[in-house]
Amino acid sequence: xxxxxxxxxxxxxxxxxxxxxVAGGTSEPRSIGxxxxxxxxxxxxxxxxxxxxxxxxxxxxxxLHPQSRLLTCMLTxxxxxxxxxxRVALLPLQYRAIYDWLEREVPVDIALxxxxxxxxxxxxxxxxxxxxxxxxxxxxxxVIAEINRALPAPPGCPKIPLAAIDxxxxxxxxxxxxxxxxxxxxxxxxxAAIAQWVRDGDCLEVGxxxxxxxxxxxxxxxxxxxxxxxxxxxxxxxxxxxxxxxxAAKTIDRGHIVTGFLAGDAESYAWAAAAPELLFKPVNYTHxxxxxxxxxxxxxxxxxxxxxLFGQVNAEMIGGRQHSGTGGGLDFMRxxxxxxxxxxxVAFAATAARGxxxxxxxxxxxxxxxxALRTDADIFVTEYxxxxxxxxxxxxxxxxxxxxxxxEFRDALRDAWxxx
Numbered sequence: 001x002x003x004x005x006x007x008x009x010x011x012x013x014x015x016x017x018x019x020x021x022v023a024g025g026t027s028e029p030r031s032i033g034x035x036x037x038x039x040x041x042x043x044x045x046x047x048x049x050x051x052x053x054x055x056x057x058x059x060x061x062x063x064l065h066p067q068s069r070l071l072t073c074m075l076t077x078x079x080x081x082x083x084x085x086x087r088v089a090l091l092p093l094q095y096r097a098i099y100d101w102l103e104r105e106v107p108v109d110i111a112l113x114x115x116x117x118x119x120x121x122x123x124x125x126x127x128x129x130x131x132x133x134x135x136x137x138x139x140x141x142x143v144i145a146e147i148n149r150a151l152p153a154p155p156g157c158p159k160i161p162l163a164a165i166d167x168x169x170x171x172x173x174x175x176x177x178x179x180x181x182x183x184x185x186x187x188x189x190x191x192a193a194i195a196q197w198v199r200d201g202d203c204l205e206v207g208x209x210x211x212x213x214x215x216x217x218x219x220x221x222x223x224x225x226x227x228x229x230x231x232x233x234x235x236x237x238x239x240x241x242x243x244x245x246x247x248a249a250k251t252i253d254r255g256h257i258v259t260g261f262l263a264g265d266a267e268s269y270a271w272a273a274a275a276p277e278l279l280f281k282p283v284n285y286t287h288x289x290x291x292x293x294x295x296x297x298x299x300x301x302x303x304x305x306x307x308x309l310f311g312q313v314n315a316e317m318i319g320g321r322q323h324s325g326t327g328g329g330l331d332f333m334r335x336x337x338x339x340x341x342x343x344x345x346v347a348f349a350a351t352a353a354r355g356x357x358x359x360x361x362x363x364x365x366x367x368x369x370x371x372a373l374r375t376d377a378d379i380f381v382t383e384y385x386x387x388x389x390x391x392x393x394x395x396x397x398x399x400x401x402x403x404x405x406x407x408e409f410r411d412a413l414r415d416a417w418x419x420x
Contacts, residue, residue: 007035016045023113024051026128029146033060043068074325095328096287103135111140116153118162125153129261130280152273157280178263181210189383191215201249205229206301226250227257292335298342300332309398311377312370320367344378350406358409362416
């Protein structure tokens with residue numbers, strides 16, 4: 001039977017040695033997090049496991065007590081310094097593997113999340129994010145949820161019975177908004193180059209940021225696109241409302257947009273609340289290689305921090321320091337190349353630091369990890385063009401990548417390649 005409590009009472013349910021799962025993004029129970037910050041001693045000896053959203057602010061469950069720990073598979077801007085100081089631990093797992101780890105390995109004492117108010121049948125919706133919760137809830141010893149009257153309940157989102165929640169906290173708070181990216185000329189050029197590789201009827205996976213948003217804007221003239229993605233944002237919503245995204249050609253989930261979560265603004269959330277074509281699925285479906293391989297003409301669009309002339313991708317480190325995490329990009333890259341007619345696109349601006357650093361490098365530096373291997377490489381795109389390298393030999397691959405580097409760095413890249 002569900003017991004209604006105040007957020008301040010959650011502290012009394014914690015004990016040293018506990019592992020507490022915290023849902024991320026729009027499912028993050030922020031009232032509980034703020035209450036725990038007022039009683040930091042309650043978190044002593046507690047490990048919080050959180051699925052934070054890339055690019056988001058720091059989790060309120062980070063650095064609660066000198067003897068508490070936040071364990072995550074993704075860093076945000078607000079967590080990087082804490083990670084460098086040893087106060088946040090990073091587990092390097094691909095998204096699909098995170099689900100299995102949570103489902104099979106993590107002994108969850110308490111699960112914390114946010115859900116919508118119950119409907120007439122006593123069912124609460126996961127709202128705008130479902131990704132990892134189904135892996136955790138069946139095994140959690142206690143489920144504590146904020147019941148948010150302001151959280152949308154999209155028709156295609158899974159539900160949890162109110163009776164399955166042990167402790168409930170009533171809140172009435174708009175879901176967290178994600179700002180739109182500013183699209184500059186470089187992002188627009190990269191987006192236009194990406195669009196050249198997308199055909200009518202293709203099924204897309206795309207992330208969030210200026211380049212993905214620019215790519216979606218460049219697809220406004222396409223027809224019957226589909227979506228199967230770990231997340232969607234404003235750009236997907238806009239193309240759907242304009243009739244560009246219909247899912248009519250999808251080989252599975254035809255007519256539906258499949259995603260693990262939506263990160264958007266009030267307008268996007270209002271659309272989601274009444275969108276029958278929108279299906280929220282957990283990570284063991286959105287990122288599963290066999291599912292992705294069954295989608296014909298699946299096009300994965302992902303980003304990189306740097307790419308070397310072998311085709312290795314670093315999507316998580318800057319200057320030898322962890323910047324984000326492994327994420328789900330590699331799951332989609334591998335799924336796309338297994339898809340019949342599929343394409344994996346890794347897109348990025350050719351330079352960083354106001355044009356002073358090439359993001360195509362001779363080789364990844366010592367101490368920098370390869371998020372994707374050279375054997376995962378398919379299509380690379382910058383504002384200077386595209387290189388499909390998947391079936392090129394090593395020498396031809398390097399030449400193709402140099403041709404899409406910024407012109408002022410090409411000679412140095414050629415010389416470095418000759419000296420290797």
